[in-house]
Amino acid sequence: MHRKVHKIYMAAIVVGVAFAAGLIYYVYFAHSPSLARTEKPQHIIQKFPDPRQTTYCMGLYLDMMQRVLYGSTVLETVNTTKGPINELWFTVYPDAFRDASTSPAPVDAYYDGFDPGWIKIKKFKVNGRINEYEIRGVSVKIPLSGEILPGKKMKIEINWECKIPKLAYGYGSKDGVFMLENFYPAMNIMDEKSWQHSEQAPQNRLGFQSANYIVRLNIPDGYSFISPGRVSDSLAEDNGRQTFMIDGQNIRDFCLLVMYDYKEIKAEVKGRTLKAFVPSSQAGIERSILKNSGEILDYYSRALGEYPDEELALAIVPVKTSHGMEHTGLILLGQDVLAGKAECKKILADSMAHLWWHNLVGSDSLNEPWLEEGLAWWSAQQYLQSSRIEAAEPELPAQYKDKADFCFVLEKKLDRDDMFRILQRLIREFRYGMATGYDLNKIIEDETNQDIKSCL
């Protein structure tokens, strides 16, 4: 390159970087539309940890041969509760797979006989001090030696490793595909009263607060991966491995899929990038996944409010299941999903509804699991009816079967437009946060002057 041109080029880069930095500052800090939207009306109590003030920095190294993921986490947050915090609670989901008797996976998903999965915590440090901890099923209690006062920052450092079982399930590996949902220690939620925790993994999806993530991922060459957030940097090492830097905001759970020999296609829908990933051996089916999910994304964006992330990936994984597994920015679909056309739409309609009713607006998965399930179910039915697909039969686990139809009961008292107006407001007010049946009732009361507590 000519010297003078080089100089001009360099100057352009400097100006460009300065401009980009200014723009980033402007977009994220000065006038952030996403931050402004998360601001809550006075009556809503923000649960802890606050999504806007919580960051998980994780280093992840995947050993394919041993099927072990080595992890280090630095979690920074602020005590946004009204009182001092003297203990912390985390969930360690991989420990649910330690014993055949507690494993949430069906027996036939263990394609090579029972193979235990687990997580080992090697060190727990809070604000620079090594802390004792007690493991209770899938929960970890960390009694603090000194309490953390309201408004004070906390830095939690955890070294851990998790074993990935030979298992055709959302946490497991098969055919060179590593499906890693809820694989890392995640901080539980504290509401105004106490910590939410359970020794058993709940039968439905786990509920956590959204947070910011900065992740450094190291995997062998030749493998690819899908995760929420965006890749900001990558490096091919000379030891046959590669490192990726990933970052993202407002991530409810950081689900990771590491795979080999997949085919990818993409499309733009409503300003969002939709991607479908399928194993090369099944190439051909990605088009119908993309077409169907595009239609559904379009419908929900109009009915409920725009899809919050820039990208959504849908991936076929070697799991036998009749439903999708939805995570921030990523939906895992069992390989039988495309068995029937209408069936595929029903599965996608339910899974994608959970992008709004779980990922965007969370709920208390221990005490009110029926809330997000009910909202997703009703939303999915609206889409299916609009595209003239016969309404799906409810297949809801027993613990919320009798409650999850509350939207249909509501719809009889209100009308459909009222319903959508109420749901849109619930999404606006509880974006990236947690909503309860009480919050929903408050909005209904406000919008319609009706008290419908009896429906919830």
Ligand SMILES: [Zn+2]
């Ligand atoms: Zn569902």
